[in-house]
Amino acid sequence: MIVAFGTYDAARHPRVGVLVDGLRAHGYTVRELDRPLGLSTAERVRMLRRPWRLPGLLVRLLRCWVLLAGDVVAHRRAHGRPDAVLVGYLGHFDVVLARLLFGRAPVLLDHLVFAGDTAADRGARGARVTLLRGLDRVATSCADVVLLDTPEHLRMLGELAGSRAARGLVVPVGAPQEWFDAAPADPTDDAPADAAATDDARPLRVVFFGLFTPLQGTDVLAEALAAVLPRAAEDAARGGRALEVTLVGSGQDLPSVRDRLRGTPGITWCDWVEADDLPAVVAAHDVCLGIFSATPKGLRVVPNKVFQGLAAGCVVVTSDTEPQRRLLGDHLELVPPADPAALADRLLALRDPAALVAARARATTGRDLARPAAVVRPLVRLLASRGVRP
Known part of the structure; x- marks a missing residue:
């Protein structure tokens, strides 16, 4: 015992x-x-x-x-x-x-x-x-x-x-079992023929949750979103796929992130989500964001949200660091640490239906590693x- x-x-x-x-x-x-x-x-x-x-x-x-x-x-x-x-x-x-x-x-x-x-x-x-x-x-x-x-x-x-x-x-x-339970069911081969087209037409939904601290690299995230969201909005106005981002949490860097993203389209802010509700909130998105800093601590960790995002059935975009690459690299969408341009480009690329399907397949094969x-x-x-x- x-x-x-x-x-x-x-x-x-x-x-x-x-x-x-x-x-x-x-x-x-x-x-x-x-x-x-x-x-x-x-x-x-x-x-x-x-x-x-x-x-x-x-x-x-x-x-x-x-x-x-x-x-x-x-x-x-x-x-x-x-x-x-x-x-x-x-x-x-x-x-x-x-x-x-x-x-x-x-x-x-x-x-x-x-x-x-x-x-x-x-x-x-x-x-x-x-x-x-x-x-x-x-x-x-x-x-x-x-x-x-x-x-x-x-x-x-x-x-x-x-x-x-x-x-x-x-x-x-x-990741706890409730994150696996929150994941949407896998699509079946007998889904309606127009289901994929309907899914591709809706916005790509992206979520970040956690503390706004240097470890998270939320300043990097803010720079990336400030660049990518206006471009995605322009594309959507021409018939392309829109991009919607939900930012959940608070912390020491939140005021500067809010200042940087003031007036940026496509953002939903949420200061708090109850722990029991968080898995379902994350699972309702296509992409879960990890960490993006190049701080010493940021280069040493594999954060909770990477495991939780995989468990919830999301594509996970996070920094290309040695511990994350070593443990889950085949199942993550990795971008260089502290590189907002690379992060912006990866989010834009994931709006492509084929790219998103391939990323989902990679993520799905890694879910069991988080159990x-x-x-x-x-x-x-x-x-x-x-x-x-x-």
């Missing part, structure tokens, strides 16, 4: 849910002891960057920890000691408590985000970044196994503390090597 433990919020941060679902798909019993802290990644980073706000975070955290300690006592009485403990995403503090409460049970930390790296990517400098890197060191020292999503992050673990690299295990992010049961296979192998079996 495995215990998933911490103050994680699977609705906001679905990674831990993917791990739990994947382990269960392989026959493991996973019991969740979870008291959500109720803070997003951005809110946690803001608190850590503003020391005067830390007391509020600590009070909230301690309240959750008291409840978790009671949960662990009750669980031990009912089920005994678990075979392993999985500390959910953003568990930098929770892993310390897990180490104290679960004794010699193996502790697995899902370290999807390095606190110091994330703060630096969002503009922090100096002592704050040093403090957060220290937090990363403490967190990873408390875990027997550190789960990371790319080999690039595994190398970062070694740079953080050389001896810790041996504790690292690469487990891709994946929970697929992404946890390295973890299942590691657990089995340590005698932890279903």
